[in-house]
Amino acid sequence: MMLLRCPWCGPRNVTEFRYVGEKTSRPDPATTTPTQWRTYLYTRANVFGWTVETWYHSTGCRQHFSVERHTLSNRTRPVQENS
Numbered sequence: 001m002m003l004l005r006c007p008w009c010g011p012r013n014v015t016e017f018r019y020v021g022e023k024t025s026r027p028d029p030a031t032t033t034p035t036q037w038r039t040y041l042y043t044r045a046n047v048f049g050w051t052v053e054t055w056y057h058s059t060g061c062r063q064h065f066s067v068e069r070h071t072l073s074n075r076t077r078p079v080q081e082n083s
């Protein structure tokens, strides 16, 4: 069983959450080319190691939040402010 810490509800079983994806910043639609949009929508870094992800607490508080997760060990930690 994997525990994930919701900032509002505390540690819960990961089955209560839905994985949204890697955290990325949305480009400005007014200045973005089609190639940049395609990269934003479909290309993922898929890193080996620590990555910042967005999760949704679907059976709890229904809030989105970010968490850092190690892709090999599934250890998690709160997001650092500069990530």
Ligand SMILES: [Zn+2]
Binding pocket: 006, 007, 008, 009, 010, 057, 060, 061, 062, 063
């Ligand atoms: Zn929650």
